Amino acid sequence: MAARRSVSKVGPATPTDAELVEILAAVTPVADHKALRPWRLITLRGDDRMRLAKAMDAAAGETREPGEFTTKPFRAELLIAIVASPTEHPKVPEWEQHATAAGAAHLLELALWTAGWGVMWRTGMLTNAPEVRAAHGLRENELLMGWLYVGAIDEAFRERLNESKRPPLDPRNFLGRMPHE
Numbered sequence: 001m002a003a004r005r006s007v008s009k010v011g012p013a014t015p016t017d018a019e020l021v022e023i024l025a026a027v028t029p030v031a032d033h034k035a036l037r038p039w040r041l042i043t044l045r046g047d048d049r050m051r052l053a054k055a056m057d058a059a060a061g062e063t064r065e066p067g068e069f070t071t072k073p074f075r076a077e078l079l080i081a082i083v084a085s086p087t088e089h090p091k092v093p094e095w096e097q098h099a100t101a102a103g104a105a106h107l108l109e110l111a112l113w114t115a116g117w118g119v120m121w122r123t124g125m126l127t128n129a130p131e132v133r134a135a136h137g138l139r140e141n142e143l144l145m146g147w148l149y150v151g152a153i154d155e156a157f158r159e160r161l162n163e164s165k166r167p168p169l170d171p172r173n174f175l176g177r178m179p180h181e
């Protein structure tokens with residue numbers, strides 16, 4: 001877990017849906033107040049990414065030459081949209097349900113990495129624009145939390161990772177105590 005890194009450029013191989021289901025076994029135990037299951041995932045493969053590209057362009061008010069689209073969704077062969085699906089509950093405010101959905105996304109990123117896949121979580125200012133939401137079939141209460149871009153880790157990236165001199169963050173900076181009088 002301590003070695004996880006985002007992989008910005010991934011190769012074309014992807015996990016199958018059956019493999020994803022296996023990997024999800026490490027994600028479904030995410031902490032979830034009152035077991036509301038306030039998250040779901042949408043896989044985008046093949047032409048789905050074209051539909052996302054068109055939605056992104058429409059949301060941005062972008063006019064392009066015929067047949068041209070933003071290339072953003074094509075950075076990986078598999079995108080997994082993370083959707084927070086909160087429901088009304090007297091004891092579980094919406095923010096807690098968003099926290100569960102974000103937790104599921106982090107666990108999924110980690111589980112994919114552990115299974116040997118390259119992953120990067122991406123969003124954008126237009127992630128929840130009406131056109132992008134509609135392309136994913138989101139309900140009004142739902143929130144699109146971005147996409148995990150998934151693919152193979154190529155050898156060159158692995159080598160760069162091994163040679164990386166990026167110093168680890170000091171964990172002590174994240175640990176504190178309550179203030180006292």
Ligand SMILES: Cc1cc2nc3c(=O)[nH]c(=O)nc-3n(C[C@H](O)[C@H](O)[C@H](O)COP(=O)(O)O)c2cc1C
Nearest residue numbers: 004005006007008119120121122123124145146147
């Ligand atoms: C909710 C969320 C959205 C993100 N969106 C983007 C994004 O749109 N573009 C980007 O370059 N990084 C984005 N990131 C950051 C990367 O996923 C990644 O964490 C960052 O590049 C640092 O790399 P590391 O995970 O190896 O430390 C996002 C992270 C999160 C949690």
